[in-house]
Amino acid sequence: EVQLVESGGGLVQPGGSLRLSCVASGFTFSSYSMNWVRQTPGKGLEWLSYISSSGSTIYYADSVKGRFTISRDSARNSVYLQLNSLRADDTAVYFCARDSFPLQYWGQGTLVTVSS
């Protein structure tokens, strides 16, 4: 069974940083591309970042380019999202999701709250 489990969310002050993790199981992690998607009440679902199976190809949404960094570690079956220079409008539930398109498998999400 494919499972994706996110962690690392929490309360952070504006300008702060967080590192989100997503641990995968039930499939050969190194063979699949991964994504991060977030969801806010106001803006709905927003794709943030993509990393290819090898890690050689990376894309970001304009809204997070230069602030967020995606990476992966196949030895740990994990994909990460480093969130820097956080703003109030980054408050959201962050999901990791497998595949390029469509996003067939999703984790349950981790909540990031940016507030002073």
Add this chain to the structure above:
Amino acid sequence: EIVLTQSPGTLSLSPGERATLSCRASQSVSRTYLAWYQQKPGQAPRLLIYGTSSRATGIPDRFSGSGSGTDLTLGTDFTLTISRLEPEDFAVYYCQHSRTFGPGTRLDIK
């Protein structure tokens, strides 16, 4: 930048009725990269339909997707149809093209 518009914003129907949800793209998009997801409160989105009309694994056949127009590769208007609503179908539905999501349609019990 492609914008997806979903209508209606909220749809109130009864179990057993037919639901028709619309997704319109601001310009022609590839039918290959059009998908639909279902999301229930507190849960992640669940893939229903991909490639405009292919059901994902385990999705009941009461869910179907289509696109209008004669071009088999491109389109602007897409539809998710639920033929006979079951109680578990009441949720929010999102369309997606490539890396863009629509705002969603909430399907409520009437």
